[in-house]
Amino acid sequence: MRLTTRTNLALRTLMVCAVNPDRIVRKSDVAAVINGSENHLAQVVNQLGQSGYITTLRGRHGGFMLARPAREISVGAVFRTFESDLPFIECMAKDNTCPLKGVCRMAGHLANAVEAFYATLDPLTVGELVECNEGLESILALNSIARGASLARCEKAKTVAA
Template identity: 40%
Template sequence: MQLTNYTEYALRVLLFLGTLDEGEKTNIKEISTAFSLSEHHLSKIVHELGKLGYIETIRGRNGGIRLAKRPEEIIIGAVVRETEDNLSLVECFAAHGNECVLTPACRLRFVLREALEAFLRVLDAYTLADLLENRTSLRTLLGERRNQ
């Protein structure tokens, strides 16, 4: 299973925000610099993560971006489900547009569905806090990138 760049970048944003100290905020430019990603693309991701309740965006002079939830409350599987447009591994998963003639008798889709469910089950077992266990190392790496 390959995640879209959108989901990968959403996870990166959450990781970045998770490395911040309590009360600390950042902005899209800092995240963009740290990951060498487009500010425009990141702004869409930040907007969606805000709508989903994962992050808080604060406008104004002292504004910025920070996590809206504790890292322990952010389940990685949920983030993936909410940011992936389409978790259909193959055409026959789709409600519309399935033109495969084997669908009525095919067992492959059941095997692939089981594999997808197992993949998501593993992701559900992890929170952002689990991914931040090496927070100091992540913060060092991101700090070096932010200062370039």
């Protein structure tokens, strides 16, 4: 199984937004830190906005930010948003032309395997990917203020947990 570039860009974009929670993020900023194409990113940002993961702001000072807390965004749900319309194999496509159609027993097993893959990712949140992940934050924080605030939140969480 292989995820599409769009799914990869979507998850990275959400992580950038999560690391920079008090900032309006621009497409060019995200493209620079994740080494992605702005053209591909434009499509991804549009779909993330339409799906309710981010709030977009138009205009000269526009950009986007998470529409809800990172801890409420399921990685499995994001993957389904970007992958569900792509069939895993021809027999799962609406226009299935496989000559084994109707007699092959593999399609049901593959559908179960794909669903198990998504179900494994459902409890994982974007917040869990970024919280107290100093290495990731050092790459994705768009300024030193965001980096410092994130480290302070992590230290506070460690203190509360102890």
